[in-house]
Amino acid sequence: MRLSSYALGVLSALVVSALADVVVLSTPSLSRRDGDHHMSHGPPLLELNETELTLHHQPIPESYYTIDFDDLEHASERYPGLMFLHATAMALAWFVMLPAGIAMRSVNHAWHKMVMIAFYGLIVVGLAFSTAYRKLTPNMYEGQVHGKQGYTWILFALILTTIDFLNIFRRVYLFFRNGQKFDFRSFWSSVILDKGISSSFEGAEYAGLVSEEPEEMDVTMEMVSPTSPPPHKHVHYDDNALADDGPTAQWANDVRRHHRDYSQSAASETTLFGRSHFEEESSINRRPAKKVPLSRRIGTGVFATLERVLVFGGLMQVLSGIVVYTGGCRENYLNGCLAHIIKGAIFWCYGLVSFARYLGAFAELGWAWNRAPAAGYPSAEFVESLVIFIYGITNTWMERWGARPGDPFTTKQIQHIGIAVMFWFAGLLGMAIESKTVRQWLASSTISALNPSQRDQEAVAEPPTYIASFNPFPALVVGVTGAAMAAHAQTYLFQVQIHQLWGNLLLAWSVLRCLTYFFLWLGVPRSMLPSRPPTEALGSFFLACGGLAFIFSTEELTIAAMRRGRDDVMMFLNVAVAITCFALCWTIAVVGFKGYLKSRIAPPVAYHSSA
Structure with missing residues (x-):
């Protein structure tokens, strides 16, 4: 109640201030839309007005870029090659070695530590080139914090590496506590490589989450049945064929028939208030998972999350490095520049993560448009809404x-x-829809309408759509934002066109996400494997490309493009598309590499066609 009153007060203040602005702007003395900067009521201008521009912004000083490439008179005294080598070494460290190290650590790969050594080695090389460049080049950006931020991220990485290294002492203690005779090979395998003490199939990220779904039970049944079909075939089994083959074959036949009936059912047998009959029977034959303490699960999850934050820190350094090298975001350009870069980077990362979900990342959590192998995790839509x-x-x-x-x-x-x-309250709506407690409250009116004799726990079956999440509010928020920003008033026509470009790209993602929900509503995913809806592949591309175009729409960048005769929307779009395609290739390489590593240690699984 207090939150609602506070929100109502904020909205009331906005309405009152809007009415006040309307009254003030009706006077002849004030004709500007914002009351500041240089936006007017008239149509957008076609050509750059330098006189008007200098009234609101300081002249842009020289930058590292201008003295490296525009100052031809002193070209022999400049060393842009050192900056190129610095950028290359840092890119290899943060976007090649670091993701590879994270993937290797998730499977306890023996080469994980060597890759992390290469990561820090490339950082040292990059810092050496940066130091040499700054020694040979005058300081063109006073007060920049790119270097301080970089050292902060390196320190953060060192802290995580130290925590990982200190974990060796725990393994040493466990090794000698078992009382086994010391052997160098077993010591190296158990302590250094972290094998033997804990199961290598658990992984370092989500230990103790192994469970068997109906697809995995099919593989087990094929091993028991004397007439197992090929993995790619779907064969009908006669219910009476194994009646006289003994209790083992009869048990296998019963489970196979039960699974076939379950797969062909139009509705889930899971009830609203209890476990289904299939779950009770399959839990008897399910392999028990190793119990992992909750504290360890939380610790490994937090550590894995912080490791991945380092990759986003690398992106932050790329953006700040480009700003410092080109001399942007100074004086009163700063606030608008930061807003475009931060918000555009959020949409950019959102698009890449959505594409990773399409490829199969986070499938163990049920976020890859699949049926979650294990319960107890929030949906991807809940995280998006949060x-x-x-x-x-x-x-x-x-x-x-x-x-x-x-x-x-x-x-x-x-x-x-x-x-x-809108983001505030739409996010609340999205989280409320994803809450199981709220869903039970919403269903209570239907349950209360039943007669007492009909309120058996097995009498109410959940619809098939309860398996997945169909939450339109994240798509609604991004779509409305794109539509609104496409109509954003700007001073120059080129700026209007750039805003229309990335606004329409965000709107396209919203439409495609809704199409994803529509098609999944018609056929709910029942397999634990990623379903990979094609609408998500296209939508992820549009979202990432829109975020990059958002960054390109910075006022300072558009003005610089107009000054140099580069105010061409197609050029901006093509550059954004090219960079986005490159980033999607990087994403599939990272996700594919991690999947390859997991396939090398996981037990072989035979897939069958569900068609």
Whole structure:
């Protein structure tokens, strides 16, 4: 109640301030839309007005880029090659060696430590080239924090590596506590390679989550049955064929018949309040998973998450490095520049993660458009809604940064705050829909309408759509944001066109995500394998490309393009498409490499066609 009253107060303040702005702007003395900068009510301008621009922005000073490539008179005194080598070494470290090391660590690969040594070695090489470049080049960006941020991320990586290294002492203690005779080979395998003490099939990330689904039971039954079909065939078994073959064959026949009936059922046998008959029988024959303490599961999950944050830290360094090298985001360009880079990078990463989900990443959590092998994890839509909620509740207040006390709300601020409030409450709606408790509350009215004799736990069957999540609010938020930003007023026509470009790309992702839900609603995923809906592949591309075009729409970058005669929308789009395709190739390489490593240690599984 307190939260609702507070939100209502915020919205009321926005409405009142909007009405006040309408009254103020009706006076002849104020004709600008925002009351600041240089946006006017007239149509967007076709050519750059340098006189008007200098009234609101300081002249852009020289940068590392201009002295390296534009100053031909002193070209012999510049060393852009050192900067290129620095960028190459750092890119190899953060986007090749680090993801490879994370993938190897997830399967306890023997070469994991060597890859991490190569990671730090490339960082040292990159720092050496950067130091040499700064020694030979004048300082062209006073107050930049790119270097400090880089050292912070390196320190963060060292802390995680130290924690991983200290885990060796725990394995040494476990090795000698068992009282076994010391042997160098077993010591190396158990302590250094982390094999033998804990099962190598558990992995370092999600230990103790091994479970068998009906597909895995088919493999077991094929080993028992004397007439096992090829893995790619779907064969009908006669229920009476094995009647006289003994109790083992009869048991296998019963389980196979039960699984066939389950697979062909139009609705799930799982009830709203209890376990299904199939779950009770299959749990008897299910291989028991090794019990892992909750504290260890939380610790390994947090560690794995922090490791992956390092990759996003590398992206942050790439963006800040480009800004420093080109001399951008200075003076009163800073706030708008940061807003475009941060928000655009969020959509960019969102698109890459969505593409990784399409490929099969996070399938063990049920996030790859598949049926989760294990229960107890939040849905991907819940996480998306949570991120949207956090973004909205924080960005609502950040839009007023830089405003003086008593300044009226500008039109642009009201536009952006309105979008942030939409993120806020749409995220709440998305999380509420994903809550199992809320779903039970919503279903209670239907259950209460039944007669007492009909309220048996086995009487109410869940519809098949309860297996998956069909939450449209993340797509709605991104789609409305794209449609709104495509209509965002700008000073110059080129800026309007760039905003229309990335706004329509975000809207396209929203439409494709809704199509994904539509097709999955018609055929709910029943396999634990990734279903890979093609609409998600296209949507991920549009979302990532839209985020990159969002970054390109920065006011300073568009003005620089107009000054150099590069104000061409097709050029911006083609560059964004090319970089996005390269990033998607990197994503499939990382996900595929991790899958390859897991396939080398996992037991062989025979797949069968469900068609």
